[in-house]
Amino acid sequence: MTDAADQLDQLLTVGEAPAARAKLQLNGVSRRFGAVQALAKVDLGIAEGEFVTLIGPSGCGKSTLFNIVAGLLEADTGGEVLLDGAATSLLGKVAFMPQRDLLLPWRNVLDNAILAAEVEGRPKRAARETARAMAADFGLKGFEDHYPQQLSGGMRQRVALMRTFMFDRDLMLLDEPFGALDALTRAMMQRWLLDIWSRYRRTILFITHDIDEAIFLGDRVVVMSARPGSIKLERRVELPRPRDPALLTTPAFNAIKRELLDAVEEESMKTFAAGAA
Amino acid sequence: MALLRLVLPLLLLAALWEGAVALLQISPFYLPPLRQVLGAIWALGPAYAQAFMVTLGEAVAGFVVGGLVGVVSATAFHHQRWLRDMLFPLFVASQTVPVIAFGAIVVLWFGNTLLAKAAIAFYLTFFPVTVNALAGFEAVDPRQVALLRSFGASRRDIWWKLLLPSALPRIFTALRLSAGLALAGAIVGEWFGASIGVGAMLLAALFNEQVVAMWAAILTAAAVGGAIFGVVALVEARLVFWRDEL
Ligand SMILES: Nc1ncnc2c1ncn2[C@@H]1O[C@H](COP(=O)(O)OP(=O)(O)OP(=O)(O)O)[C@@H](O)[C@H]1O
Ligand SMILES: [Mg+2]
Numbered sequence: 247m248t249d250a251a252d253q254l255d256q257l258l259t260v261g262e263a264p265a266a267r268a269k270l271q272l273n274g275v276s277r278r279f280g281a282v283q284a285l286a287k288v289d290l291g292i293a294e295g296e297f298v299t300l301i302g303p304s305g306c307g308k309s310t311l312f313n314i315v316a317g318l319l320e321a322d323t324g325g326e327v328l329l330d331g332a333a334t335s336l337l338g339k340v341a342f343m344p345q346r347d348l349l350l351p352w353r354n355v356l357d358n359a360i361l362a363a364e365v366e367g368r369p370k371r372a373a374r375e376t377a378r379a380m381a382a383d384f385g386l387k388g389f390e391d392h393y394p395q396q397l398s399g400g401m402r403q404r405v406a407l408m409r410t411f412m413f414d415r416d417l418m419l420l421d422e423p424f425g426a427l428d429a430l431t432r433a434m435m436q437r438w439l440l441d442i443w444s445r446y447r448r449t450i451l452f453i454t455h456d457i458d459e460a461i462f463l464g465d466r467v468v469v470m471s472a473r474p475g476s477i478k479l480e481r482r483v484e485l486p487r488p489r490d491p492a493l494l495t496t497p498a499f500n501a502i503k504r505e506l507l508d509a510v511e512e513e514s515m516k517t518f519a520a521g522a523a
Numbered sequence: 524m525a526l527l528r529l530v531l532p533l534l535l536l537a538a539l540w541e542g543a544v545a546l547l548q549i550s551p552f553y554l555p556p557l558r559q560v561l562g563a564i565w566a567l568g569p570a571y572a573q574a575f576m577v578t579l580g581e582a583v584a585g586f587v588v589g590g591l592v593g594v595v596s597a598t599a600f601h602h603q604r605w606l607r608d609m610l611f612p613l614f615v616a617s618q619t620v621p622v623i624a625f626g627a628i629v630v631l632w633f634g635n636t637l638l639a640k641a642a643i644a645f646y647l648t649f650f651p652v653t654v655n656a657l658a659g660f661e662a663v664d665p666r667q668v669a670l671l672r673s674f675g676a677s678r679r680d681i682w683w684k685l686l687l688p689s690a691l692p693r694i695f696t697a698l699r700l701s702a703g704l705a706l707a708g709a710i711v712g713e714w715f716g717a718s719i720g721v722g723a724m725l726l727a728a729l730f731n732e733q734v735v736a737m738w739a740a741i742l743t744a745a746a747v748g749g750a751i752f753g754v755v756a757l758v759e760a761r762l763v764f765w766r767d768e769l
């Protein structure tokens with residue numbers, strides 16, 4: 247090898263390595279349930295530390311995709327799911343927050359938050375101490391000993407989020423965490439999540455039905471097509487961080503929103519037409 | 524406060540009993556005054572205490588084993604479909620045998636032992652617990668199971684942290700029902716020739732037409748049933764405190 251080629255090679259390696267270092271890489275992931283093709287050849291890469299939001303019409307397979315990444319469902323043969331570049335068993339490797347909070351009514355806030363830690367075999371007392379220290383960050387100070395039934399919807403979601411954060415994994419999957427909240431609580435929770443994310447720094451894949459939310463939160467917005475779901479569009483969001491609500495009325499925000507709205511609407515119409523047919 | 528809630532209805536019932544007997548002039552043959560019944564128990568205190576303890580022991584032994592077997596069978600049935608398809612019909616069939624017939628056979632096998640009476644109490648207990656525990660396990664939200672699996676939980680973790688606690692309300696419903704059944708089982712067992720125990724007392728009083736002694740035995744039986752039920756309710760209140768709030 248010549249010196250020049252050697253140098254070039256090194257440059258290429260150096261130049262490429264960090265960018266190619268995908269936390270999660272999906273290649274041609276499909277899934278069929280009987281006659282229903284839920285996902286069709288989904289290709290998606292997520293870089294380390296990135297916050298990616300995923301939107302798409304109802305029933306397009308978003309939760310199915312999450313279940314596959316969490317290791318709860320098998321993808322159909324032919325596709326591959328790579329975590330840190332390796333196709334390993336995914337159960338226990340990804341912090342997954344399902345569409346519902348699924349808190350256990352017989353556990354108080356702290357004990358719900360440490361559920362995953364407990365399953366991992368961490369001593370309860372130590373886990374509770376960690377949770378107690380985190381409670382303030384999650385707006386749960388003073389409610390550590392309350393039971394889920396005694397909490398508001400927003401608080402329940404925060405407990406579920408805390409449980410997900412306490413399951414200390416680099417990749418977090420959040421399935422419509424704020425879907426059931428009223429607009430005001432939701433706006434608060436979004437800002438709060440960004441704040442938490444900047445502090446705990448994880449890679450996040452976040453499902454939402456709300457385009458504003460997708461843009462406000464994400465480094466990148468991914469739009470899925472109507473069923474069978476695949477990636478229709480990816481749009482980088484170059485808006486500066488930290489972001490505040492004033493952003494929602496800026497021209498830059500609206501430009502991105504218009505672009506995404508067109509794509510989402512087109513797909514929603516397809517779902518609608520399919521439902522009517 | 525809780526004590527008052529327990530004692531007040533009892534006092535009310537006692538007053539009603541006494542009042543009715545006095546006011547309606549009920550013949551002692553149909554219903555002797557409560558004073559007289561309590562007097563009889565008081566006079567033969569140790570004998571009634573012994574009967575209470577013996578029957579309680581028999582009923583509790585069958586009840587505890589029945590409860591455990593019920594939960595274990597339900598767990599096995601929940602995890603192994605084939606086991607359920609194979610054994611559950613047998614469980615159901617077993618319950619169609621009248622308890623008297625079952626009791627006769629058991630006493631034939633084990634003689635007049637504690638084991639025989641506990642076996643009959645067991646026979647009446649395990650089935651409702653199995654059915655309810657199984658229903659409890661089946662009612663668990665599969666998304667909840669999926670969540671635990673995503674944390675890398677083993678089957679055992681899932682059982683301890685999710686299935687069992689979720690099923691507890693139904694299991695306790697069955698246990699409360701079974702408390703009375705276990706007592707009935709123990710008493711039936713005593714009817715095949717036992718000389719001590721509440722059931723034996725009941726039968727002796729019946730044969731000798733001692734109405735007061737019969738009512739005294741009935742009260743003692745109620746005390747046994749109440750004791751088991753009370754402990755079950757106490758444990759339930761501790762473990763399933765979250766039930767009403769669902
Ligand atoms: N276990 C399953 N068995 C059969 N069909 C399923 C199963 N899970 C999902 N589906 C089907 O796959 C499709 C995609 O479902 P999925 O829940 O992934 O959609 P989604 O995008 O999350 O919808 P939503 O936005 O309403 O949450 C749907 O048509 C659904 O009926
Ligand atoms: Mg979904």
